[in-house]
């Protein structure tokens with residue numbers, strides 16, 4: 001009788017422990033399979049095992065053909081637990097190399113348009129094992145890939161500077177900027193700055209976690225000012241030492257800790273040209289993922305001083321009339337918009 005009473009009381013507990021034990025065994029078994037490279041993607045595809053993320057090295061070792069069946073790495077699809085594969089709709093596939101993106105140029109009635117690769121081209125890059133890194137953000141409905149070397153491109157496609165999408169105001173330009181920024185961040189955020197441990201992708205959000213100390217790293221931005229200084233209708237433009245020597249553009253620089261945007265503008269203009277400015281006004285901002293800048297476009301007026309360039313950075317700085325401009329940056333950048341008076 002005592003045994004029966006105890007059993008009856010313990011039954012829920014026993015059931016719970018049995019279920020929990022089964023779950024742990026099941027997880028361990030699954031992880032062993034994942035680690036061994038026998039990860040059955042079709043199971044993930046059904047969402048059955050969507051809870052689990054294989055470890056980073058399994059992500060690298062997954063049979064390429066199976067990844068190709070998927071379209072993109074299932075590991076990164078598991079970044080968000082709430083997104084099982086069948087819920088992950090991918091609208092855009094971005095393939096990057098350096099600062100370029102793979103596109104097919106189309107001459108439409110409304111002007112130049114850029115067609116992005118489809119899932120098949122994306123899969124082929126995986127098939128041919130030319131991808132250095134690939135990832136997806138299901139919540140943003142895109143998948144992206146970085147190629148290690150310039151590769152032969154599909155017929156009709158070519159490598160185009162990403163800024164061309166900005167210039168053409170492509171509907172996916174903003175998302176492509178995000179994807180490029182995340183791709184650069186992934187490339188440059190591989191080890192923990194605290195303990196040196198390798199990082200793995202976070203399961204739940206766009207972040208990386210140290211496998212040793214657990215510190216989390218999130219995508220970061222570097223704010224930069226870019227300013228057009230005017231004096232009696234003339235524009236202050238400079239040739240930079242490290243860039244195309246024939247190109248004249250606005251003054252620009254990274255913000256420093258403790259600075260306001262206005263203080264940064266004053267400091268950068270004075271450091272690079274010896275000119276003091278006033279009436280600083282914000283104009284427009286732009287994501288500039290080369291690799292991680294947020295460009296803050298400003299206007300400023302000349303206050304005092306004579307041009308004296310910073311030798312280390314500036315080749316030459318001159319005042320130009322708006323109707324006698326030198327070679328300036330192409331469309332797609334804040335510099336072009338500021339110089340041409342679009343903003």
Ligand SMILES: [Zn+2]
Pocket residue numbers: 192193194195196197210211212213214215
């Ligand atoms: Zn660490």
